[in-house]
Amino acid sequence: MSLMSKTDFRKVWNSVLPLFVSYLPLGLASGILLQSVHFNVLQTFLISVLVFSGGGQFLVVSLLATQSSVSTILMMVFFLELRYALLGATLSHYLKQESNRFLAIFSQSMNDENYAVNHLKFLTDSSWDAKKALWVNWLSMLAWVLANVTGTISAHFVKIDSSLVHFALTAMFVYMLVMHVKNKKRLVAALVSAILAVCFMITIKNTFGIVLATLVASYAGHSFEQWQHKRREVANPTVIVEEQV
Incomplete structure (x- = not known):
């Protein structure tokens, strides 16, 4: 993936900044909760990259806390994240010229929030393209991973009320809904x-x-x-x- 000009990167950064800011407290909370069910830093990093979903990761924590089986956890996460097939389909019109390799990379880094940002930009900004959309995905993932890892590291001396986490996550989704x-x-x-x-x-x-x-x-x-x-x-x-x- 080629680098962007400063102007294009500034446009991408301005679009992803709200996600970057909102992911920091949620990611910290997610990392702390993951550590509470005995995730180490490497495991937190891997689930943050491979799942990249606040809802999915909080679901994993709740299922592990109730000692659910691995098969149950995988099935529940699969069905919860199945919505991405529907979300991705709505972006296919804007990405139909891209290679299968690009689509695989884009799909792996897509979640609800960066989908919402990209879909809105594709609708309202004629200069928005697949490369900018992928950078939105990557930058939002970077914020999420860093926040999760930091949360796991700091979990030994930071305690939070889990009810606040669920409130913040719900508030973020309500905002994204109202915007759309x-x-x-x-x-x-x-x-x-x-x-x-x-x-x-x-x-x-x-x-x-x-x-x-x-x-x-x-x-x-x-x-x-x-x-x-x-x-x-x-x-x-x-x-x-x-x-x-």
Whole structure:
């Protein structure tokens, strides 16, 4: 990957700075919690790079604390992170010219927050390209890894209330959601997802309910979009016919 000009790097840095700042306290908390379930610095580094997900890492901590099996942990993390297949699909239009090697590297370093930043930049900035998007991924990962490792190292003399960690993580996701609710379709998907997530978690009593809520909400958003398209066809049949001709 070639280096960027100072102007391009400044643009990337300005875009990733909010993530960089928000990841520091969350990453420190994650590192401290990982140390509480006997992760060393190397293990913290590896899970921060390979999983690169606050939700995934907090899930690992909670499952290890309840002495869950390795197979259970792997399955739960897999289903929790399955949403990245949906997120990645929405970026495919902007990355279709890139090689498979680039896509593999990009996919490994993508998470919810840098996806949101890149998706917004692709929509609003005509100069935004795949290289800038990858640097957003890498810089946000750098912040996350450094914060996690620092948290594990400092865990011997720093104590935090885990409830504060969950509050901060939830607040960050709420911010990212509000930033992306730009139309009725996204609002419907967000509301359906929130309601279903609560219902599934109460009924199933398992984090798999979050995965189900995500899939159902995505389908609901897609169905709502198709319904809107059909309404436009009925309201403006002449325009549709002219476009087909």
